[in-house]
Amino acid sequence: MLELDGIDAGYGPVQVLRGLSLTARPGEITCLLGRNGAGKTTTMKAIMGLLPLTAGRITLEGEDISRLPAHEVPKRGIGYIPQGRRLFSELTVAQNLEIGMRVRPSPPQVLTRVLELFPRLADRMGQRAETLSGGEQQMLATARALCLEPRVLLLDEPTEGLQPSMIEAIRQVVVRMKSEGVAILLVEQRLDAVMSSADRVVFIENGQVRDNADAADLRARPEMLKRYLGV
Amino acid sequence: MDFGPHLLLAAIEGAVTAAVLALMAAGLSLVFGVMRVVNVAHGEFYMLGAVLAWVVASTLGAHPALGFVAALAIAPLIVGAVAAAADMTVLKRLDYDPERTIVATIGLLYILQQLTLMGYGPEARPVAPPFNQRLALPWVEWGDGGVQLYWPWGLSVTTYKLFVIGAAGAVLAGLWALMTRTRIGLVMRATQLDGEMALAFGIPVERVYAGVFGLGAALAALAGVLIVPIQQAHYLMGGDALLLSFIVVIIGGLGSLAGTVIAAILIGMSDGIISVFFSPTLAKIIATLLVAFVLVFRPQGLMGKPPR
Numbered sequence: 001m002l003e004l005d006g007i008d009a010g011y012g013p014v015q016v017l018r019g020l021s022l023t024a025r026p027g028e029i030t031c032l033l034g035r036n037g038a039g040k041t042t043t044m045k046a047i048m049g050l051l052p053l054t055a056g057r058i059t060l061e062g063e064d065i066s067r068l069p070a071h072e073v074p075k076r077g078i079g080y081i082p083q084g085r086r087l088f089s090e091l092t093v094a095q096n097l098e099i100g101m102r103v104r105p106s107p108p109q110v111l112t113r114v115l116e117l118f119p120r121l122a123d124r125m126g127q128r129a130e131t132l133s134g135g136e137q138q139m140l141a142t143a144r145a146l147c148l149e150p151r152v153l154l155l156d157e158p159t160e161g162l163q164p165s166m167i168e169a170i171r172q173v174v175v176r177m178k179s180e181g182v183a184i185l186l187v188e189q190r191l192d193a194v195m196s197s198a199d200r201v202v203f204i205e206n207g208q209v210r211d212n213a214d215a216a217d218l219r220a221r222p223e224m225l226k227r228y229l230g231v
Numbered sequence: 232m233d234f235g236p237h238l239l240l241a242a243i244e245g246a247v248t249a250a251v252l253a254l255m256a257a258g259l260s261l262v263f264g265v266m267r268v269v270n271v272a273h274g275e276f277y278m279l280g281a282v283l284a285w286v287v288a289s290t291l292g293a294h295p296a297l298g299f300v301a302a303l304a305i306a307p308l309i310v311g312a313v314a315a316a317a318d319m320t321v322l323k324r325l326d327y328d329p330e331r332t333i334v335a336t337i338g339l340l341y342i343l344q345q346l347t348l349m350g351y352g353p354e355a356r357p358v359a360p361p362f363n364q365r366l367a368l369p370w371v372e373w374g375d376g377g378v379q380l381y382w383p384w385g386l387s388v389t390t391y392k393l394f395v396i397g398a399a400g401a402v403l404a405g406l407w408a409l410m411t412r413t414r415i416g417l418v419m420r421a422t423q424l425d426g427e428m429a430l431a432f433g434i435p436v437e438r439v440y441a442g443v444f445g446l447g448a449a450l451a452a453l454a455g456v457l458i459v460p461i462q463q464a465h466y467l468m469g470g471d472a473l474l475l476s477f478i479v480v481i482i483g484g485l486g487s488l489a490g491t492v493i494a495a496i497l498i499g500m501s502d503g504i505i506s507v508f509f510s511p512t513l514a515k516i517i518a519t520l521l522v523a524f525v526l527v528f529r530p531q532g533l534m535g536k537p538p539r
Contacts, residue, residue: 048431070430080431088424091417099421102414103433144432 001025002047002078002152002183007056007066009046016042017207019056024152024183029174031186031194031215033229034204040187041083043204044154047185048080049073060152074103079145083156083187085137087144089130093121096129096140100147114146117173135166142173152183159190171197191229195219203228236370236386238504245503246496247392247461250399251454253495255472256479257406257488258450264486265423265443268322268332272339274473276314276448279343280306280455281464282351288358295359299460302358306456307449314448315441322444323437340469347466360391360460395457402453407488419443423486475502478518482525484535493533497521 002024010016016039024030032040045051047058049070058066060076074080079100088096101111115122118139124132129140138158145153155174159167175197178184188194194201194215201218203211210228218224259273283306288298317339325331367387369380410416422429422439430436454472455464462468479498483490498518505514525532 050427050430069435071433071435074431074433082428082431086425086428088421088428090424091420095417095421098417099429099432099434148432 001061002185003059004043004047005057005059007046007058008054009042009051010054011042011051015054015207017046020204020207020209021056022202022209022212024185026151026183027178027181028199029178029184029186029197030200030202031188031198032202032204033188033194033225035229038204039207040204041156042207044080044082044156044185044187047073047154048078074148077104077149077151079148079150079153081141081145081153081155081158083160085141087129087137087140090128092126092128093132093140094125096144097121097147100144103148106147106149110147110149114143117146117176118143118169135162135169138162138166138170142170146173146177150177150182152185153177154185156187157189158186159188159193167193191225233370233383236368236383237507239368239370240386241504241507242500243388243392243503244507245500246396247499248503249496249499250396251458252472252475252479252499253403253492254399254454254457255451256476256483256491256495257403258447258454259476260480260483260486260488260491261406261450262444262447263480265419266322266327266440267329268327268444269329269336270444270447271333271336271473272317272343273336273447273451273476274469274471275340275343275347276310276451276469277455277472278347278464278466278469279310279313280452281459281462281468282347282455282466283309283452284456284459285356285358285464286351289356296361299358299361299456302456303453307452310452311445311449315445318441318444319437323440327440344466344469351464351466353466355463355465357463358459360389362390362394363460364390366390366393391460395461398457399454402450403488403492406450410488415442474515475518478522480532481522482532484532487532487534487536490532490534 004020004022006019006021007017008015008019020039020043022030032043034040042051046053049066049068053066057064060078063076065073065076088099097111097114120136121139121143124136129137132140142158158170162170171193174184174186186198195218198215201213201215202209203224205228211224213224255273255277259270262268262270284302287302287305288295291298291301321335321339322332325335365387366389367382370383370386371378372381410420418434418439422434422436426436475498479491479494482498483492483494501517502514505517
């Protein structure tokens with residue numbers, strides 16, 4: 001279980017998160033919703049240790065990971081699929097996956113399993129990441145994170161700019177990870193995707209958690225969406 | 232001497248300059264490519280390599296070959312360690328901010344230069360080459376019976392100069408293999424492409440930076456050790472070398488090893504040839520003019536990629 005407890009974080013003098021607390025449980029998809037600039041991506045970066053916390057703490061299975069050097073955080077089993085994919089563009093597909101495999105490091109059969117999930121990548125192992133299509137790049141970003149056998153998976157707008165068949169492929173993988181007991185934290189703008197797959201929804205506004213809801217409740221009370229998102 | 236043999240002699244001098252320059256510029260380009268740090272102190276690492284070569288060779292005092300081989304191993308190691316320490320104590324604390332690291336490395340330049348002046352003195356000191364046979368070179372001429380080879384007086388090369396060219400080629404090939412074929416190279420390239428994502432995938436970026444800065448300095452030091460039997464070690468020798476390295480890296484394209492080597496050959500050869508036939512000053516003027524043209528017409532350099 002990943003727990004954020006009253007964290008403050010930001011970029012230099014600009015504070016973005018103000019006492020933000022949330023929990024991501026194994027085998028559940030927790031979705032962060034909020035307007036642009038609310039602090040969703042900042043939350044993801046803070047979990048990865050990429051931004052220093054000025055208050056609060058982040059624990060994974062009880063271990064305080066917010067005091068670790070940033071490169072130690074993924075070794076605890078946190079896979080990050082950042083917004084905009086952020087692949088190592090000039091490296092090949094195989095090299096991008098190798099970097100994921102080296103994190104903990106993972107046994108070789110993990111790569112075989114990841115490539116079974118994304119057979120299109122297996123055909124393009126020698127190709128440079130920047131030459132892939134948008135959907136394939138998103139697959140690679142996902143596969144790279146899965147290579148470290150994550151206990152927690154952070155997905156930041158994984159379906160942004162993708163065609164429906166790709167969105168479905170990514171969604172199936174996320175649901176499969178959930179069924180294998182991975183705790184999933186998802187930032188997503190497309191409400192239909194949230195509604196169909198999320199277990200819990202966390203509304204973020206001005207760097208704070210404003211509300212928590214089970215996705216099932218939210219389907220019954222859509223007025224919450226109007227209040228926090230204006231939709 | 233006829234024009235042909237004279238040109239060959241100048242080209243050999245140029246090739247030695249090109250070899251040493253390629254090594255040094257590769258270090259500068261590596262540091263900028265991975266860390267985005269413009270290392271103004273790079274010339275001083277070259278100077279330190281040459282000075283340490285003299286220190287090691289004169290301390291051992293044994294056969295010149297033994298002293299030289301020891302210097303070849305020890306000097307780059309010491310200089311690399313000094314640079315890695317400078318990275319961890321100074322550059323890291325500046326968060327690798329592009330402008331502030333320039334100022335910091337200018338400071339490092341003067342510290343290293345003045346410490347050398349205080350400890351080593353203002354003299355230029357030679358190191359004996361490990362071997363230095365003179366090889367006469369042939370040239371062709373049209374004689375009575377067609378093409379004939381002859382050995383013009385004064386057309387020769389020393390084995391040590393050939394060794395410098397060969398050694399530089401071998402080290403650059405090794406560097407290329409390190410970057411493209413090994414785990415260390417993969418980690419360095421990933422850090423270069425996206426440092427934040429490298430961190431998010433367990434790469435200790437700070438350690439990579441210290442290693443890259445040390446490796447870049449060690450390459451400059453190696454160039455200094457190789458040149459010292461030809462040029463002598465002097466505490467101000469880093470200035471010209473730094474200028475030529477920047478010229479090479481700008482023409483070749485920052486961060487491109489192939490471009491650096493091509494530009495080093497271009498600049499080294501033209502420097503050698505123009506210096507012999509005209510004057511060293513004209514060679515520098517032409518090299519600087521070339522940089523101006525590259526900056527106007529192909530700002531990313533010969534082999535560099537335009538910014539995305």
